[in-house]
Amino acid sequence: MTGLKWQGDKLLVLDQTLLPGTEEWVSCSGADDVAKCIVSMKVRGAPAIGAAAAFGVALEAAEAYRQVSEHTAAQMYPQLEEAIVRLGKTRPTAVNLFWALDRMSNALAECRSSEATGEQVVTTLRAVAAAIAAEDVQVNRAIGRHGLDLFRGPVSVLTHCNTGSLATVEYGTALGVIRALHEQGWINNVYVDETRPFLQGARLTAYELGLEGISHTLITDSMAGHFMKEGSVNAVLVGADRIAANGDTANKIGTYSLAVLCHHHGIPFYVAAPTSTFDLSTPSGESIPIEYRDDREVLEWLGQRSAPARTSGINPAFDVTPAELIEGIITEHGVIYLPDKQRIANFFREVGGDES
């Protein structure tokens, strides 16, 4: 399954705010449509918002080309550069968004330096956006394969938030590992954290696992320690939105608590993420920008106020897990075992190239 469909001159986004009860596709014809979908979390998940933003730039190019008089590229660049800036302001934490926009920006710069025609700009940006999407699926399947190598037989795992086909283009990162385990017949059960306040676990992960008949049990976030203590959880698998150069990892709020619980109970805590989630320009977790969302997500339940009128709330959408609490980071190139912080630098030297 996927939450993004590219149809020539439109991007269709599966509105995740309506799942699981309603499957409704939103049609995007330009960067502003995509930006609104990202801000409102109709599309969410680090790799998914990167791919969606890339398509947003490609759609904007087609729109700009339709508007210019002599179909010359020169008139298109200001509109496209503005679209990239607009999309870059949608959400601050997931580095995949900026990684994808940088690839689009670099492609645009190459068009400009090679004096491409307007039509060539449209074709080039569409091809780069399509490549980002296609690569993501292959990367996720590689993450799944490498994650499978960490296990020797049937396990029960716990996961947080949604890291599946609705958080990526398809297959998923931590949920990609879970899919690979399921395909191997090695999933006894998946404990799914509901993931307050946006309920990505209850609404999206449970939806994906149910569609594929993967055994799962929904729990409240506060139950995780109980099931670890009783020995029901063999490993924890989570995703990531930004991994700093020392391995500190920003992920959905509640992830840090899971890592501390795993440390206490001697349960391996794994992060699954593509190399596009690494940000080697950010030295450590303290420098990762954390998105604060509307506190009504905390103060309300399904749109109805649950807290007293005079009660204030606070809503950090992510927290940072220090590298020393992470057993390993599962990437498309293999597993980086932490907490030897030098291993991140060595890993990128071995696989060749930067984090992009």
Ligand SMILES: CSC[C@H]1O[C@H](OP(=O)(O)O)[C@H](O)[C@@H]1O
């Ligand atoms: C495969 S990365 C998914 C990542 O993104 C989620 O955040 P959000 O739902 O706010 O976009 C969460 O942190 C997941 O781990």
